[in-house]
Amino acid sequence: MSPSHISTTPTSAIAVDYRRPSAPDGHRLWEIASDSKVLDVNSSYAYVLWCNDFAATSIVAEIDSRPIGFVTGYRRPEDPTVLMVWQVAVDHDARGRGVAAGMLHRLFDRCAHDDGVVALHTTISPDNQASRRLFASVAAARGLQFRREKFFAAELFPDSHESEDLYRLEPSATSPSD
Ligand SMILES: CC(C)(COP(=O)(O)OP(=O)(O)OC[C@H]1O[C@@H](n2cnc3c(N)ncnc32)[C@H](O)[C@@H]1OP(=O)(O)O)[C@@H](O)C(=O)NCCC(=O)NCCS
Numbered sequence: 001m002s003p004s005h006i007s008t009t010p011t012s013a014i015a016v017d018y019r020r021p022s023a024p025d026g027h028r029l030w031e032i033a034s035d036s037k038v039l040d041v042n043s044s045y046a047y048v049l050w051c052n053d054f055a056a057t058s059i060v061a062e063i064d065s066r067p068i069g070f071v072t073g074y075r076r077p078e079d080p081t082v083l084m085v086w087q088v089a090v091d092h093d094a095r096g097r098g099v100a101a102g103m104l105h106r107l108f109d110r111c112a113h114d115d116g117v118v119a120l121h122t123t124i125s126p127d128n129q130a131s132r133r134l135f136a137s138v139a140a141a142r143g144l145q146f147r148r149e150k151f152f153a154a155e156l157f158p159d160s161h162e163s164e165d166l167y168r169l170e171p172s173a174t175s176p177s178d
Pocket of ligand 1: 036038039086087088089090091094095096097098099100101102128129130131133134135137
């Protein structure tokens, strides 16, 4: 079984499968993002395109063959050893069982193995404590530093979008000096 398709049974005793997405998953990812009521919901086309062209840096979690969570990501163009996580979401009913952390760990492992990725970046708005806790937990479990820096100010956005801070999960040796 490939690292991208691993079956686990978390503490909740619900079997979760993890795999790469493909274009037909885009529809369901769009639904999960919409249902979250928290994420910026991109067009359905964006999710189909992402599942097709960025499958190598994305992952879905499913129960009984139905996707219940996803992570979309890409390797940063200026440093392809960094995986930038764009969106993470888990269906309400499946939350609190380690699914999001499970996806991030598997995706990180896959990208490290296949592409030499050594660090993970993401942006988080100041009010998203769940997201901050999730990435802090993943950083701690992997022995990575967890650093925040200012990234996109709210003024950059044409709507009421909040600012987005950049969070860097990196080994100490590659962390920038302050
Ligand atoms: C954030 C989200 C993906 C977490 O999914 P999940 O599967 O419930 O997360 P996990 O069970 O893997 O939890 C991982 C860690 O995050 C913490 N965490 C998860 N949800 C949390 C919450 N609402 N409040 C505080 N901590 C939370 C867990 O306690 C755990 O930490 P621990 O390992 O120290 O115990 C999910 O709540 C969600 O889809 N939210 C809406 C979309 C969103 O905000 N995405 C993130 C921004 S892109």
